[in-house]
Amino acid sequence: MSHLKLALLLVSNLALAAVPVGCSDKPAKPPPLKELLVKKVTADLSKAEPGAAYWRDAGGGEVTLIAQPMIAPRPEKVTTSSLLVQAVHDGKQVAFRLRWKDPERSEAGRLGEFSDALALEFPLADGPLPPVMMGAPGMPVHLFHWRAQYQRDKEKGKPAVADLYPNMSIDMYPLEFKGAKGGTEAEAEAFSPGRAAGNPQAYSKTGVDEIVAEGFSTSSVMEGHGSQAHGDWKDGEWSLVIVRPLAIEGGSTLKPGQKGNIAFAVWQGGQGEVGSRKSLTMVWTPVSVQ
Amino acid sequence: MSKVKNWQLGREVEYPYDESRPKRQWAIVFDLNKCIACQTCTLACKTTWTSGKGQEYMFWNNVETKPWGGYPLAWDLRILEKLGRQDWGKNGEYLGKTLVEAAPPTERVLHFAPSDEDWMYPNVGEDDCAGAPVDGGGHVQKLPHDKWMFYLPRTCAHCTYPACLAACPRKAIYKREEDGIVLIDQTRCKGYGECVRACPYKKSMYNPYTRVSEKCVGCYPAVEEGIQPQCVVNCIGKIRVMGFINPPWKARDDNPVDYLVHKKKIALPYYPQLGLEPNIYYIPPVHADPEYLRQMFGPHVDEAIAAYKQLLEDPVAAGLLCLMGSTDRIMHRFEVQKGEAIGYDAAGTELVRVPVTEHVYERAAFDDKLGAVRHNTP
Incomplete structure (x- = not known):
């Protein structure tokens, strides 16, 4: 490439970069999420509604995910590098809206088919923060694991063999x-x-599993606390809401006016992701409940 | 990664967990010279264990025709091709890599993932012949045959170093201390399919109805009662014997499995180069292509076949082969004396006694008393 061409390319790129975000048709690129503010709303949060009006002003931001790097089997490259996160609460329930790019909707079923999925992670108890990846012995974490497969169970019933084959x-x-x-x-x-x-x-599943873990290979499904989830997949993007009680006795608890922590993991079933083959956040994201 | 002793390879191999041999190790010996692929074992297993929903195409025991058959499709070719060169040293030590040693950093075990369709033709390739076209006929008067095939009955090998167990990220697979049987914990499995990918013999299978994986359970409820598995006791060809194998340094000559594997060295593990120390052992077929057999059973296969051909001159070995299929119960000890082979249970109680050579009765072709011609139709 000649120097002149290179210079022109640089100038044109700079010019593009200089276009104010507000002039574009596309929504503004969300800010990186340093702290998740959980806004208080007066709406009814008992149902998981990704399209509800209160999300418009809920704030939030983008978290960066990487391919799970710690234990094999693990993905060779990250499939979900970015996740948009918002959160609101009504004094009793807290709802999280999560959006990420996934080129295909995958619900699992037959051998070798895996489901799109997302998990929210919280420290199960107060005290020192557990390791972000699945906790550690004596430092449990509390997970809310949604799968498209579980959502299909809830909406259409668990598939019979004749449905799959x-x-x-x-x-x-x-x-x-x-x-x-x-x-x-x-x-x-x-x-x-x-x-x-x-x-x-x-x-048959109800859409979201509650899980407790104390380190790798230890996760177990626990008795649920009425969590709800609903995801919509459209044009290569999932938009998912998970609703859980703010306070859970014997589980993770978020309190209005106080701080907490959250972490995220995403699976792209179409890429064969399941179990430890996933994208995740490597650090806890602080949460501030309004 | 631990270094563990693998006697089948004559060296230490890598494994994610420490060496921990069970008190007893479940094992089956198959005489491939006798198998006729009647699939009675397959059906005995299927009606016992896998007749439910989601198990329609699931065969924990199967019999496939080698070299062309495979359930799932081409399971052996595909993992061997992936593993690359598998050379053996002059002293029988394995020079290549095992599946654990050859795994990329992102995986625990080198594997291939069979597709759903690969499981849908459990008897593909049945009776297909290898060696040359058979249109012009063939000569089978000499050994090995130039045109050949053989039947390979297969169960889970309840490996000493199972790939399924190594690969499970949930630690839902365990090897029983009391008998070495490898089981998938049906309460912990979440159906990730890692064991289905990892087992090179493809004996972990996914149940899409329960959404968890399942595998051959070695008929452990029978084994706990001192009874051999369904596939063994129902074998009409009496080609199998189930027992407990010791490692060579603890081998006992009066243990039926130790005798065939360690003492006489006529029964060999299959694809030992994969590094899992599988615990099903085969008396190789005398007529099949030696190159193929060396790939499947390792460098000692020629000696095993030579020893097998000499069995008639060895009353102890011949007697043990007569005991195969002669009792439903597990033989912990056997002996041959005064022309009879005798099997004993763990307490030393006699289970069965058979003649090493069947008595021969000759009768005249015509029965004068009845005025009828005698023939052999029962």
Whole structure:
């Protein structure tokens, strides 16, 4: 490239950069999120509504994510590098709106299909901050894990095998063949090990799982506290709201007028992300509740 | 990363956890010269364990035709190709890398992920012959045959160093101390599929109905009662025996599995170069292509076949082969005396007694009393 061309290119780039944001059709690039201010609103937050009017003035900002770097298996490169975060509360519930780019909607189902997902992380108890990645023994973290797959469960019911494999052929299932008297639910579940063992994964989900963890490989689903979630995917972007109680007895608690901490993780199911294959924030983001 | 002893490779290998051998190690020996791919084992397993929803195409035990068959499709070719060169030294030590050693920094185990469709043809390639076109016929009078195939029955190998266990980020997979059986904790698994990717033998399978992964459980409820697994006791060809294998430094000559693997060295692990110390052992087929067998069973396969051909001259070994399939119970000890092979349980109680050579009765072709021709149809 000649020096002249290079100079022209530099000038044109500078000129583009100098265009005031307000003159563009595109929304202003959100500021990096240094502290998440949870605004008090008077709206009803009992439902998760990504399109609600109160989000317009909710503030918030952008957090940067990187590919999970600590333990294998991990992604080779980051798939979700940026997440837009907003939060409001009504004195009882706190709602988080999260938006990120994802070129395809993925809900999992068949082997090798994984779900788009997002998790919010909070320190489970007061005291010294736990390590941001899954906590540590004696320093638990409290996670709210939404999956598009769980949302589909809630909206359409957990898919049957015939929903996932419409052309699949089977002679008969135990207790369900013609003339069979059937059996009790417990007898039927004996043929589905995950269900018989009571694994929450094998049952229909309500949209968001509450999870407790004390370090890598320790996360376990805990009894929920009425959290809600709803995500809309449109034009290559998820817009998701997770609503949780401000105060949870025996769990993470945010108090009006006080500070807290939050961290984030995002999975792009279409890119094969699941478990430790994810994008995440490497530091706690301070939270200030209005 | 720990260094652990892998006797099948004659060296230490890398593994994410320390060496921790179980008190007993579940193992099956298969005589591939006897398998006829009747799939009775497959059905015995399927009706016992995988008849439920989401298990429609799930076969913890399968029998595939080698070299062309594979469930899932081309599982062996695809991992071998990924692993690259697999050379053995002159003393039988493995010079290449294992799956754990060859893993990129972002993974725990070198793997390939089979697609959903790869599992949908469990008996693909059945009876397909290798070696040359068979249009013009073939000669099978000499060994090995120039046109060949053989049947390979497969269960989970309940490896000493399981790749599935190494790969699970939730630590939902464990190896039982009492018998070495490897299980997926059905309460902890979240269906990430890491074990499905990582197991090179592809014996972890995903259940899309329960959304968790499942695998061969080694029929542990039977094993706990001293009974061999369903695939073993239902084998009509009597090609299998299940027992407990010791590492070579603790091998006992009167232990049936130790005897076949360590003493006579006629039963070999398959694809030992993957580095997992698998615990299903095969008496290799005498007629198949030696190059192929060396790739599958390692550098000792020629000696194993030579030893197998000499078995008739060894009443102890011949007696043990007669004990295979002769009792449902697990034999912890055996002996051959006065032309009889005898199997014992853990307490030393006799389980079974069989003649090493079957008695032969000769009868006249015509029965004068009944005025009828005798024949062998029962």
